[in-house]
């Protein structure tokens with residue numbers, strides 16, 4: 257791909273998964289790099305990037321859908337495909353002769369084209385495929401217990417063995433919503449990889465960029481010193497470790513405490529909120545009810561004097577068996 261001169265790169269965003277558009281809003285707050293930096297060509301060596309986003313696009317209706325039709329016909333090469341929102345199980349809706357999620361119409365039958373159908377048509381033609389947000393990555397809130405749509409993540413639909421044209425698996429940038437810079441950095445690195453200027457971002461076994469999800473929230477938490485001394489907050493607004501108020505930071509892969517929320521400011525425990533695990537495959541069921549001490553917190557709360565190696569091994573076990581595993585994956 258790096259050999260052909262690339263005049264333009266498209267980022268084709270699908271927001272018709274089951275979601276709330278919160279991921280889109282989060283990305284508009286990115287500063288490093290910002291959407292404006294990428295679209296205005298401020299990344300050295302990068303040609304114009306065209307973002308096709310149903311919420312931000314100037315075009316509407318069939319003019320907007322035409323971008324997706326062109327991508328299907330191979331006329332928008334290269335493009336990065338982004339899904340926001342989880343993937344519903346259309347076989348359930350079909351039994352009622354309906355559909356859960358769709359955009360655009362088939363020009364022959366005038367039936368809506370489902371999100372699932374678009375994903376199957378476009379993903380194999382994309383240079384890279386990104387699932388933004390916990391809904392698209394793992395199922396998220398729409399996949400919580402008792403959901404009627406059997407909602408799932410994009411990897412559940414396309415398979416763990418899926419490979420994009422760049423030879424990459426689905427790239428998951430989870431969070432509800434994800435921190436905006438984590439997404440924009442991933443896109444920027446992928447664009448450089450499409451151009452042959454750098455390797456793609458390093459991914460973990462679940463397709464998460466390691467720069468953002470290689471550490472736990474606790475590892476970047478400014479309150480970790482209190483935890484090390486065994487001093488815990490007794491009420492909201494206190495400065496100590498929030499484990500006592502239900503914080504899941506020790507078993508949640510996320511860098512938000514380290515990088516902040518917007519332009520280095522914010523981040524869950526930085527601002528006094530216990531982490532509720534929104535980046536993890538087990539979210540929300542494995543972390544509910546929120547803001548409540550759970551059995552997993554007791555080891556640290558009661559036996560804070562134990563060596564870190566013992567607590568670390570208990571945490572790895574919790575991640576493996578509960579928080580880093582979707583309830584869908586038996």
Ligand code: SF4
Pocket residue numbers: 274275276277278279340341388389390391392396397431432433434
């Ligand atoms: S991951 Fe969260 S913020 Fe993003 S679409 Fe789903 S519910 Fe909304």
